[in-house]
Amino acid sequence: MFRALGKSKIAFVLAILFGISLFFFKSGSRYSNLFNSDTVVAKVSGTPISTTKFNRTMQININQFNQMLGKKLDKDEIRAFQIQSLALGTLINNAVFEDEFKKNKYLIDEKVVAKITKKRFPNLYDKNNKLIENNLNAFLQNQGLKIDDLVNIIEYEIRADQFNKLFFDINYPSELNRKIENHNSHQREIEYILLNLNKIDLNISEMNNINKETKEVLEHYNNNINNYMTKEKRDISFIIIDKNNFTNQFKPSKESITSYYNKNKNMYLDPEKRDFLQFNFKKIEDANNFLNKVKNFELEKIKDFANNNNIIFNEFEKLSKEQILESLSNEIFNLKIGEISNIIETPLAKHILIVQNVTNQKQKSLSEVYKNIEKTLLTVELNNYFSDLKTNISSKILDGQNLKNIASDFKLKLDFLKNFENGSQELENDSVKNEILKNGFISNKDFVSDVIDFNENLSYIYNVDNIYSSKAINFDTIYEKVIEDFKFDKKKNFISDNFNNNIKNKNYLYELSSKYDQDIIKIEIQKNSKNFPDNFIKEIYANQLNENILFFDIENLYIAKINSIKIPNKDTSPAKELYLDSDLKNAFGSEIIKNKNISTNDELLNALLNQY
The missing domain is CATH 1.10.4030 (Triger factor/SurA peptide-binding fold)
Known part of the structure; x- marks a missing residue:
């Protein structure tokens, strides 16, 4: 693959236009296996x-x-x-x-x-x-x-x-663009008051007499029982299989490392490498000209001549034959130090090469490659053992073995998560246990999971031992919160009814302002305003002039009226061009x-x- 990529047109173009050596596209090993399939x-x-x-x-x-x-x-x-x-x-x-x-x-x-x-x-x-x-x-x-x-x-x-x-x-006609832009950017002037439901006292007699015995409170509890439930909890047993725990078992001996080195010395040959200059020309005439002028020059004088005449060249150090494009490497490795090559033609350029130095092939010593061989042997043995271990555990699971037996058979540690809720903050800093907990909440009870790979070094299995289902919290335990919620809903219903009865009342805001001693705020807003809840702005832009608007936002409520709609003057508002490109492209793609x-x-x- 390296050779094919190195000979591709795009490789040559990048190399010559940017002054990059053509060797680059073959030297995959220098770029962390970037060219792997x-x-x-x-x-x-x-x-x-x-x-x-x-x-x-x-x-x-x-x-x-x-x-x-x-x-x-x-x-x-x-x-x-x-x-x-x-x-x-x-x-x-x-x-x-x-x-x-x-x-x-x-x-x-x-x-x-x-x-x-x-x-x-x-x-x-x-x-x-x-x-x-x-x-x-x-x-x-x-x-x-x-x-x-x-x-x-x-x-x-x-x-x-x-x-x-x-x-x-293609874009919309300019006049239509302007109309759309004017509509999208128009402002609305509103008046509104902002009230906090918790601070509103409705002064309704029955509200003051509400207590635990009130029939409506119990009805509210029963009708909204899902709001008063405990969270489901689970007991989960699990085994984490950590490859690194077995490292000491498979650390290779000095004898095995030495034996491997002696049997595979060819793998640890440092090949002959060369330092060279590569001069690039677009025309054969320019290459011949250069060759004739510098053939008797010393190396430094050749460089000076190239720099003074804006001739592109690259200097490369310690490259082996396999790191250089084949059409260049054969010539480079046949030159003597200081010798100037003939002109070499490639599809996009003409080249002249000069070898500056030769580093002879060298056999790396055992001490140089000891750590590398140790890591290689350990990795092979450890990976094989880890893979076999997971396979054997999977077989035990298929045979119906439980986690306790599996832990005993393979000398693994059995751990537990007791009485945990899903998403427990207690495990937020332990990513493995956090994942086990989440999987445990989507699994059935008493069913040993398959071996699950967390990453290349960690795997795990788990079993849901007990499920403590969500259940209604006893009314006597939670009645105070139920009363608060009931009063809150009562307020919302009362305000909604009052609003519906005054939806066309032009003085409604002023009456509320006086009643609750709350100032009326007048403001101009736009669709992209960040000062209000998004849904409140949508309500404002969905309603008509002089209409009253009611919007609940958790504990707050907005009551507003639209006073005016201000669409920009088409002569003063610059229109943005609106393109049809995405619509046309989607239609074409479909x-x-x-x-x-x-x-x-x-x-x-x-x-x-x-x-x-």
Whole structure:
């Protein structure tokens, strides 16, 4: 795969236009396996959607929800908000158009893609247009992308942007734009009073005589019994299987590490590496010119000549043959130190190479690779044991064994969560137990769960031992709260009845102001006002001029009247352009998707979702 990617046109374009060495697209090992094959989560006809794209889109959506809600979403909330569906839907919508672009051979010149890549990510290059490898590695890891994903995303965005401009860049007529804008931005002048229900004394005689024996209070309790229930509690037993607990059992001996090294010395050869200069030219004439002028120069003089004549060149240090593009590596590894190569032609450039230094192949010593071999052997043994252990536990579960027997058979610790409510704050800092508790509240009693992977090192099983169902709190225990709630509802009903009887009364606000000694506030508001509850603003904009409005907001109530509606003058209000692009694009997409075959890898999607 590395070789194929290295020879792609986009690789050459990025390399030459930005002064990047062509070796870059083969040196996958230097970028944390960035070029490893991706698993596909979905396909739209012939267009795949990669795991890295899905994970990145998921994380973007999760971050947006975290910001909106002011907290970090947990696993259950991510599922509840269907964030995975939002992410996959976005990617499928894009893939529908991407597949259509491919089908109709709608292409963007690679040079355009390369230039925009450089423009969008200038921090990846130094002042000499040389790639800053650490910056690239950090950027891709931070974004959760591979290099081919990054190039594909940019290429698609450019094509989609140009396609949208050509076919969907249509807006409403200017006069209609102005009318819509004027309506959306109009203000309403209202008068209102704000009352707190707890501070309102209705002076109704029966309200003053309400007590525990009042028949209506008991009726309120019975009619609203769901408000007076205990929370369900559960006892849950569980076993956490921690891979790291078995590390000492499988730590390899010095003898086994030495034996492994002696049998696999070829794996620890440091290959021959070379330092070289790479000069790039667009025309063969320029390359010949340069070659003729510098062939007798010393190395430093060649560099000075190139700098003075604005000739692009790159300096590379300690690169092995496998890290350099094949068409260049063969020449580089046949040159002597200080020797100038012939002109090498590639699809987009002509190159001249000069080897500056050679680091010979070296056998790494045991001490150099000891820790690496130790980690390798430990990881293999530990992973195999952990996998076998989980398989054996699963077999015991299928055989009907309970957690106590499983813990005894495998020498594991059996733990308990006793009398816990769902979402208990007591476990908020223990993510594993918190997840066990949540799963325990969606499971049946006396049913041992499957082995559940929390992460690559932790798994667990659990059983719901007891369920203490939610039940009504005895009236004698909670009657004081019932009386408060009853009085509160009585006030709301009284005020609602009084309001309905005065809905056309133009002096209603003034009468209430006098009665409750509350000032009337006059204010102009807009739809996007943040000074009032959103639903109150919706009520104001849903009603007509001079109408009275009643709105309850928990313990507060607003009573308002609309005095005037102020629509901006069309000559003084600049109209924003309203585009039809999204409507047109949706309509177009709805048609072309009918001819697409869409498939999803549900097992992989569920596995990816479980990692959050």
